[in-house]
Amino acid sequence: MDKHGIVGGFSVFCRRFSFFSAVFAASFFFPSKVSAREGDVLPRLSVSIGLADGGRGTLSAAADTNQLDSKGRKQGFWHKKNPLSGLSYEGFFKDGMPCGRFVYRGEGDTLVAEAFYFRGGYASRNCFFYPSGQKMAEGYYLDKRKDSLWQYYAEDGRLLKSEWFENGLLDGTRVVYGPDADVAERQTWYRGLRNGPWYIHDQAGYQFFSYKLNLSHGPYLALYPDSTCFIEGRYDEGLKQGVWTFHLPGGDKYKEDSFADNRLVKRILYLRIEGSLREVSADTIALAMQSPRGGKAELLAFSGRRWLCDESFETVCGVLELDYFFYANKNTFVSYRAVDAAALEDALPPDDHPDVYDGQSELAAGLAGNAQATPVRLPLRVETPFPVYLDANGMDVLRNNLDRSEVKDE
Numbered sequence: 001m002d003k004h005g006i007v008g009g010f011s012v013f014c015r016r017f018s019f020f021s022a023v024f025a026a027s028f029f030f031p032s033k034v035s036a037r038e039g040d041v042l043p044r045l046s047v048s049i050g051l052a053d054g055g056r057g058t059l060s061a062a063a064d065t066n067q068l069d070s071k072g073r074k075q076g077f078w079h080k081k082n083p084l085s086g087l088s089y090e091g092f093f094k095d096g097m098p099c100g101r102f103v104y105r106g107e108g109d110t111l112v113a114e115a116f117y118f119r120g121g122y123a124s125r126n127c128f129f130y131p132s133g134q135k136m137a138e139g140y141y142l143d144k145r146k147d148s149l150w151q152y153y154a155e156d157g158r159l160l161k162s163e164w165f166e167n168g169l170l171d172g173t174r175v176v177y178g179p180d181a182d183v184a185e186r187q188t189w190y191r192g193l194r195n196g197p198w199y200i201h202d203q204a205g206y207q208f209f210s211y212k213l214n215l216s217h218g219p220y221l222a223l224y225p226d227s228t229c230f231i232e233g234r235y236d237e238g239l240k241q242g243v244w245t246f247h248l249p250g251g252d253k254y255k256e257d258s259f260a261d262n263r264l265v266k267r268i269l270y271l272r273i274e275g276s277l278r279e280v281s282a283d284t285i286a287l288a289m290q291s292p293r294g295g296k297a298e299l300l301a302f303s304g305r306r307w308l309c310d311e312s313f314e315t316v317c318g319v320l321e322l323d324y325f326f327y328a329n330k331n332t333f334v335s336y337r338a339v340d341a342a343a344l345e346d347a348l349p350p351d352d353h354p355d356v357y358d359g360q361s362e363l364a365a366g367l368a369g370n371a372q373a374t375p376v377r378l379p380l381r382v383e384t385p386f387p388v389y390l391d392a393n394g395m396d397v398l399r400n401n402l403d404r405s406e407v408k409d410e
Contacts, residue, residue: 069095087112097121106131115141130155142167166191205230212237224249238262248311252277254319269319271299272310282324286338286382288316290331302338302382326398328378329391336401343379348395 069075073096081088091102098121104113110131115124122143128136132155139150145168152161158181164172169192176185178201188196194211201207206223209216215238222231228251233244240259248254258266269280284301290313291298297309297316309316317325317333328334376395378388390398 072096091115091117094121098124139165144168164189209235233259248315271316271319273299273307275310282320282335283337285320286335286380287328287384287388288313288320288325288333300382300384304383306385326394326401327391328388328394332388334378334380334388338380338382339398340379340381344398347376347379348390348399349374349376 065077065079067074067076067078074093075095077090077092079088079090086107087104089102089104091098092100098115098117100117102115102117103111104115106112111129111133113126113128115126117124124141125138126141127138130136134155134157135153136155137150137152139146140148142148146165147167148165150163150165151159154160158179159177161174161176163170163174166172170189171191172189174185174187174189175183176187178184182201183199184201186197186199187194188198188211190196190213193214195213197208197210199206199208203225205225206227208219208221208223210218212218216235217237218235220231220233220235221229224230226249228249229247231244231246233240234242239262241261242259244257244259245253246255246257252270252272254270256266256268256270257264267282269282270277271280272278280299284303286300286302289298289300290296291308293308295312297311297313299307299309299316301307311319313331313333317327320333324337325333325335376390378390378394380388
């Protein structure tokens with residue numbers, strides 16, 4: 001159920017943060033665990049190591065740097081640069097473990113990150129920075145794995161995301177924020193697995209659902225932006241089950257799908273016709289036409305019966321779906337089953353035919369401007385009140401789907 005980009009620069013932020021995080025964790029960090037959970041966040045530590053400059057500048061080096069003791073353990077002030085990545089760090093070690101404040105820099109001496117080590121160097125609180133110096137992300141490491149609360153920021157200071165970890169795995173609530181600081185996603189995780197309620201809010205509306213150990217499970221609800229119902233259904237351990245209902249923005253139900261173990265066993269469509277919501281079957285409808293009366297849709301059944309719908313032509317075409325219908329031209333939506341497949345191949349001109357007029361929606365005007373143009377009439381297995389002509393798009397669809405009418409008959 002994935003949805004959607006929240007902030008324009010978020011993908012750039014993620015790539016940059018992931019790169020630095022991987023480099024530091026592999027090359028410099030000695031992370032550790034913090035036993036804080038939601039509601040019990042460790043306070044920001046203020047570590048005094050005596051030789052720090054008190055800000056984000058360079059730590060003051062002792063006379064001897066990069067020293068090892070008799071056991072080969074790092075001691076005192078160290079400054080190192082990775083020749084492959086160009087990243088450098090400086091900070092103090094005690095008995096081979098980092099302690100206090102470490103500073104990490106990139107090319108041009110740009111501040112990239114800070115780490116404050118405690119609990120013998122096994123735990124650290126870390127901050128990552130944009131090239132501008134603005135905070136990019138902050139959180140804890142425990143024994144080289146993310147732990148407790150992590151937060152991520154846009155360069156303008158807005159909070160983009162917050163998430164909880166335990167032993168390097170997502171565990172707890174993850175919240176993604178939109179550009180207006182509203183909650184765009186709220187997720188629940190358990191030991192790296194999606195588990196519990198989820199919520200998504202984007203331009204398309206709202207979604208509410210839940211997971212059970214990484215499988216969709218329980219009720220599913222989607223709402224339009226005005227909070228009216230769009231879709232209602234249910235999952236059972238990853239499989240759609242029972243009746244799923246779909247509604248138009250105005251509230252009318254337009255489809256019911258019945259599922260058994262994710263298999264569609266029945267579909268009922270609904271259209272408002274002459275003031276009443278009626279069941280219709282896509283198998284009985286030959287085509288939908290745009291009526292000149294206010295852009296409404298007029299339906300023609302295989303039986304020859306005609307109905308004028310209360311919904312617009314565009315809405316009715318959306319209900320009938322492209323799996324079973326195609327646009328012969330911009331005003332006519334035709335069932336593949338209604339096409340006379342035997343006569344179709346002869347009716348379609350070659351791709352490179354120079355004299356075929358393909359703007360059938362304005363047939364008279366087009367022919368007047370091109371005396372050699374020949375309109376392409378669609379061969380149908382049902383009587384229509386007027387000829388149905390193909391435009392260029394309709395011809396392309398049928399050239400690529402000459403067997404669709406036969407397939408839909410089976």
